[in-house]
Amino acid sequence: KNEVEQSPQNLTAQEGEFITINCSYSVGISALHWLQQHPGGGIVSLFMLSSGKKKHGRLIATINIQEKHSSLHITASHPRDSAVYICAVLRSGGSNYKLTFGKGTLLTVNP
């Protein structure tokens, strides 16, 4: 079992819909990242969370440390939101810092 699991793997929505992408992890973490990757490869960091909730424009990210779960929400989705969304966790403990990634969620928003 992967340390970081995302669901769904693929998501198709109509423009304007509310989107939720989930991330569950099985290890102790010091932070969780949500990343966005468009075709062509470049990755953009959307959020880094260690507790609670963050909001940036139409994007909201939440994390529940006790339940080892995070969600990324997109309100009023738009075709330009179409991308792969990747959850990554930074494990806690020791001095070895590395990100462990989920497999990603491919989001397609149709006009």
Next chain:
Amino acid sequence: KAGVTQTPRYLIKTRGQQVTLSCSPISGHRSVSWYQQTPGQGLQFLFEYFSETQRNKGNFPGRFSGRQFSNSRSEMNVSTLELGDSALYLCASAWDRGNTEAFFGQGTRLTVV
């Protein structure tokens, strides 16, 4: 402020050759990490460098190596290239280690033929 710059963007190499990829972090950032992305394995951690020292290494063979210079720029090298090394190689920089936001470059797409 300039972002993370990776060069080259695209590279085609022949099996058995070696390759060097470069990453220039955001000014002031001292931590550089490298990742490999393939369709089968997704994103996997390669190395982390901080203050010119490799602090952490992922589960990759010794053909994969890297270094960091005094200006925080980093290079990674892959020797004796194999077809399976074809991937997108991404680097990310952060101002410090651990719990700080990472900024990713556009990546270098390496194709081994």
